[in-house]
Amino acid sequence: MNHDVPALLVKVGPSPQNHGCLGALRSLGRAGVPVYAMVEDRFTPCAVSRHLADRFVVPTTGLEEPRTLVSALLRLGRTIGRRTVAVPTDDESAVLLAEHAEALAEWFVLPPVPSALPRALASKEGLRRVCTEHHVPTPRAHAPADRTQLLAYARDLGYPLVLKNLEAYTRVRSPVVTHTTVVHNEDELLALIGPRETPSVLMQEYIPPADAEDWITHLYCGARGAPRAVFTGYKVRSWPVRSGATTRAWARPNPGLARLAAELCRRIGYSGVADLDWRFDRRDGLYKLVDFNPRIGAQFRLFESGQGVDVVRAMYLDLTGQQIPRAEQTYGRMFVVGQLDLLSATIDAWQERRVPPAVLPRRGTERAWLSWDDPWPAVAESVRFGGTVGRRLTKPLRPHG
Template identity: 25%
Template sequence: MEKHAFLPVLLGSDINAYGMARSFHEEYGVTSLALASFPLAPTRYSKIVTVQVHESLVDPEAFLAIVLEQGRELSARYDKLVLVPCGDSYAELVSRFQRELSEFFIVASPPHDLLETLVNKARFYELCAAHGIAHPATRIITAQDARDVDALEIPFSFPVALKPSDSVSYLDVKFEGRKKAYILDSADEVRHIVGEIYAHGYTDTLVLQEYIPGDDSQMRVLNAYVDATSTVRMMCLGNPLLEDHAPDMVGNYTVIRSSSNQEVYAQIQKFLQGIGYVGFANFDMKLDARDGSYKLFELNPRQGRSSFFVTLAGYNLARFLVEDRVFGRQTKTVYGDHESLWMQIPKRVFLRYVQSAKEKERAKALIRAGKWGTTLRYAQDMNLMRWLILLRMDMRYFQSYRRYFSARSANSEGVL
């Protein structure tokens, strides 16, 4: 049997997974395999990614058994298997089991103890402070605090931001009014939400922070790839111009203009190499106009769901991983400086709801110049069924922004 050079094995079926499949296809002409617990619209009816559904894939024991079984089978047909997690839960599982998975797969993941520190926001901010990385002023709330919530002290002026330290375990917490993150205007609101979160099964700490003023266009997102020697090989900065405003989607970018900032690049490069990071990293930060600093909100130990903006800007995400781990070729560190526009939503939605007039005109110029694109509208993978899916997604964005967007919510982002 003829063996092929390598196969990308993606974990997930969302827009992140499709963006990585498209990156692999554009650069190497390969069709990816995606393993997922549920089939999602972005990867349906695709010719560039084959989705296998395993409902128990998010269970740790089942995950290891399923992925190892796939590794044994696929290794007979491919020289190398490249494992790419496309979600928080999968990133944690890959890091936890990377020793076992490495028998069959190339695994570019940080050590598990480091990952646990990075994904826990309370511990992450401690690490930032130790490395001189600016972040919003923070107060940690514990389950013990919630037992006497009326006595909870709030050391910041309002509004304030509130979010869970452990976003993965928070996924299982359900109650009326639940959001990914909160902007709250009074002590009563803070105490009510804290009480609700702990009353519905959350056990980790909460993060209460000062609010960094500014609309969506003050946010920044940075994607990086760090090679097997913990050397940063690529960084690309993006300027989100609009975010999703639906309660469960807060913090997900829908329009990004790629940009650059050498000072930010230098700081993040030093941080990643200093902590011994490996693999893809996705940072969210916000420009604090009060002092001109960029305040870091979080690090996701994977490429972001909107990270196709990096490939669109000319820095194909798959290429850096494959050159490092499949072909073993060192590359010079790339600092993204190309400007392009990535959009997940229809142009009409963006032009109606973007708050910054300056950024609106800049984006329109990029559109006129043809320097824009989307993750899902890939000419080599379009067919009638995918066109209908994308049309339905567009209609939902029109409805969602009409329902949830307001100038108040646009100035309430950056709480991630």
């Protein structure tokens, strides 16, 4: 790999414990690419990685005007001093880079994605419309315009149902839920919505776990949606349990799903890295698309080709004019987010009244945080995770007022 062109990990909003960002840093850094990162402070896991060329402390909130964020990126580009591959690590940064690609082109190398497409795909309602237009199965869903529609749609979908924040920036500006949330009755629904007259949520059909399998596809697509690297895997556990981010997954072959994901990207002309979540519904035998994240996925390091190429390396090679080596996906790899996977397995077993499964990863497993050639991020994460647990445990003891 020619690694003369640097890379910048771009983020919008607070997410210091983003292991996808760390995975991208390690993947490119180990290949010799000078990698820079936007971080919240000097002690985030990414900020202490040995593979980092330099860190920029830019504690964004997601409430800034786009022109402010673009100006900040241009300043970083001038500081780096040469054109740089920009790697979006969250939906908000993917939207920002796409919608302001022309202004950023002086300093950043970006995939030629249609400017409005990442926002449409990151929007839960926008994705539903894309799926409908291109005949891709997706769970039944509604986006209520007011409380009257909210209750009417809930009756149409039936309980339990799934709630998601509607738009890319909603989760950092005015989130209705902190993550994908299952609602079991009207009282729970109204408690979550609160006094909002215009709730910014998507209400989605609930597919019972007994009737479902969770699958993921990670892709890199070149110009006009040409798939250049496509990977498939099976999601074992998540945190929060059965509704959140992946904590354990396997790289498994699924040629039909790979074709479905690649064909969708080709039809809509999507260019860049993408992380797609699918739910296989045994009731009708269909793979249903539930999320399209137009950026790197937190668990993307699960996936590699026989040549050691993941989606981030594929993007870097393509955008710097280099050939992406052709090789089949390596199957049998496992990805684990240690402490969260332990919590997920324990709580899931308790809810199902069964003995918790073995959670120790086998040799060769890709770990989200721990790496023997780069140990300090795991230490930094342990400190932050311990602080988070401590604050939650002591919250009931703190005085209110």
